[in-house]
Amino acid sequence: MVALLKSGVSKIGGTVLEVTPAIGRLTLYIVSSISWFFRPPFRRKLFFEQMVFMGNKSLFIVILTSSFSGMVFAYQIYLGFTAFSVDSFVGPIVAIAMCKELAPVLTGLVVAGRCGAAMAAQIGTMKVTEQVDALECMGVNSIQYLAVPRIFATTVTMPMLCGIFMLVANFGSWVIGVKVLGIDGVMYFAKLSDFMNLSMILEGLIKAGVFGFIISIIGTYQGFAVKGGAEGVGKGTNMAVVWGMIMVLISDFFLTAILAKVL
Amino acid sequence: MSNAIEFNHLTKTFGEHTVLNSLDFNVHEGKITTILGFSGAGKSTLLKHILGIYHPTSGQVKVLGQDLTELNEGELREFRTNFGMVFQYSALFDSMTNFDNVAFPMREFTKKSEKQIKEDVLSLMAQVGLEDHAWYKLPSEISGGMRKRVGLARGLALSPKVMLYDEPTTGLDPITTHMVDDLITSTHKSGAHLPMTSVIISHDVAATLRISDYIAFLELGQVVEHLSVEEFKRSTNPTIRRFLELS
Numbered sequence: 001m002v003a004l005l006k007s008g009v010s011k012i013g014g015t016v017l018e019v020t021p022a023i024g025r026l027t028l029y030i031v032s033s034i035s036w037f038f039r040p041p042f043r044r045k046l047f048f049e050q051m052v053f054m055g056n057k058s059l060f061i062v063i064l065t066s067s068f069s070g071m072v073f074a075y076q077i078y079l080g081f082t083a084f085s086v087d088s089f090v091g092p093i094v095a096i097a098m099c100k101e102l103a104p105v106l107t108g109l110v111v112a113g114r115c116g117a118a119m120a121a122q123i124g125t126m127k128v129t130e131q132v133d134a135l136e137c138m139g140v141n142s143i144q145y146l147a148v149p150r151i152f153a154t155t156v157t158m159p160m161l162c163g164i165f166m167l168v169a170n171f172g173s174w175v176i177g178v179k180v181l182g183i184d185g186v187m188y189f190a191k192l193s194d195f196m197n198l199s200m201i202l203e204g205l206i207k208a209g210v211f212g213f214i215i216s217i218i219g220t221y222q223g224f225a226v227k228g229g230a231e232g233v234g235k236g237t238n239m240a241v242v243w244g245m246i247m248v249l250i251s252d253f254f255l256t257a258i259l260a261k262v263l
Numbered sequence: 264m265s266n267a268i269e270f271n272h273l274t275k276t277f278g279e280h281t282v283l284n285s286l287d288f289n290v291h292e293g294k295i296t297t298i299l300g301f302s303g304a305g306k307s308t309l310l311k312h313i314l315g316i317y318h319p320t321s322g323q324v325k326v327l328g329q330d331l332t333e334l335n336e337g338e339l340r341e342f343r344t345n346f347g348m349v350f351q352y353s354a355l356f357d358s359m360t361n362f363d364n365v366a367f368p369m370r371e372f373t374k375k376s377e378k379q380i381k382e383d384v385l386s387l388m389a390q391v392g393l394e395d396h397a398w399y400k401l402p403s404e405i406s407g408g409m410r411k412r413v414g415l416a417r418g419l420a421l422s423p424k425v426m427l428y429d430e431p432t433t434g435l436d437p438i439t440t441h442m443v444d445d446l447i448t449s450t451h452k453s454g455a456h457l458p459m460t461s462v463i464i465s466h467d468v469a470a471t472l473r474i475s476d477y478i479a480f481l482e483l484g485q486v487v488e489h490l491s492v493e494e495f496k497r498s499t500n501p502t503i504r505r506f507l508e509l510s
Contacts, residue, residue: 130350138367138371
């Protein structure tokens with residue numbers, strides 16, 4: 001019994017000893033990234049290149065995801081609401097859910113899968129092939145050169161992608177609701193304007209910006225943390241996607257609680 | 264003879280493992296010095312101290328008269344522009360063309376116009392013998408020997424006072440090894456800042472004997488011998504004798 005207790009305490013202690021420095025390293029990394037953002041040289045070209053990669057090249061996946069999400073959500077709501085003859089509420093229900101929750105979260109998951117993984121893989125590969133060392137040897141700060149443009153670009157681009165997600169999802173909902181299922185078009189928009197307000201859209205956009213920051217911090221951090229060769233890069237990429245997605249979902253809860261009081 | 268680099272009682276430990284143990288050693292200015300030693304002897308750790316990437320656990324590292332332990336992070340970064348570094352596997356930026364790799368330090372640290380940068384880059388690439396068909400290719404599209412040339416041209420881009428080479432001939436065929444050796448010696452003699460000091464980390468005894476002025480032998484975290492090439496060949500140190508015989 002005593003041995004079992006000792007083993008349990010030892011395991012908990014081991015985990016604490018492992019996790020605490022990791023949290024410390026991540027915190028220092030976040031502080032360092034933010035501080036390097038404000039220090040020259042400001043590399044606008046790199047920032048715009050990353051915006052193109054994060055935004056423009058994610059656009060197709062976001063449009064595809066949002067259109068089908070809007071359509072399926074509208075269809076499901078319609079199936080439930082039509083039994084009570086309140087199918088005109090399909091529009092506002094879809095719009096509120098999309099703007100406040102689904103658009104930022106689903107955009108976050110898509111970007112974590114696509115861009116978070118890419119950031120970890122790119123920086124991780126540069127790390128194992130000594131390209132990061134080469135930057136440092138030349139006197140270029142690798143966090144400023146590699147991480148800051150990615151973090152800034154993702155934080156700025158995510159709300160834009162989220163806005164597009166909201167628009168396309170609601171268009172998909174309108175197509176299914178009004179054009180396919182026969183909901184009255186005038187009622188659809190009347191209810192939409194009754195229940196929707198700007199703060200709901202703002203809530204979604206703020207969340208998207210925060211998710212973008214979190215995803216890029218995790219993606220770049222995992223890239224710099226890569227050790228070994230190809231296996232290390234694979235592991236870092238995997239960690240970036242998994243933790244990026246988990247942190248989007250966890251932070252969504254806290255952001256919802258905070259923004260409900262602020263907005 | 265003045266010293267370009269001075270290590271005074273340099274000790275570096277990682278946890279409980281001591282890699283450099285109160286090491287005393289000077290690199291003479293304007294000479295090619297090769298640091299030889301077994302794997303794990305601390306050669307790369309020593310190189311990273313020269314660049315100020317590692318900070319000594321105790322002791323002092325002076326480069327070009329400047330004590331690196333007195334510099335803050337920003338000053339260290341600026342100071343590193345005095346160095347040119349050639350990596351074991353070249354470490355070229357794989358997303359950039361060979362031209363952009365060489366132009367990179369100039370774009371980062373000088374106010375030269377793009378026209379001036381283009382002239383300087385083409386001149387450097389010609390100096391290291393890079394054929395013109397390779398100029399605008401990606402590093403992945405050229406051979407290992409060509410990549411070495413690009414790496415050397417990049418190292419020379421800021422006209423460094425000290426060139427550092429991390430195992431420059433590891434994994435290369437004998438002909439390319441000779442080519443790299445010739446490049447190192449010709450670069451040493453034709454650098455913009457003369458006299459240029461070159462420090463090479465190597466396992467390759469034959470190449471070391473061919474191109475070095477001085478050889479430092481690193482063992483158990485200390486420089487056990489620091490001799491001219493001729494003295495090194497005659498050394499009676501049993502470890503060096505064995506090293507020479509096995510090579």
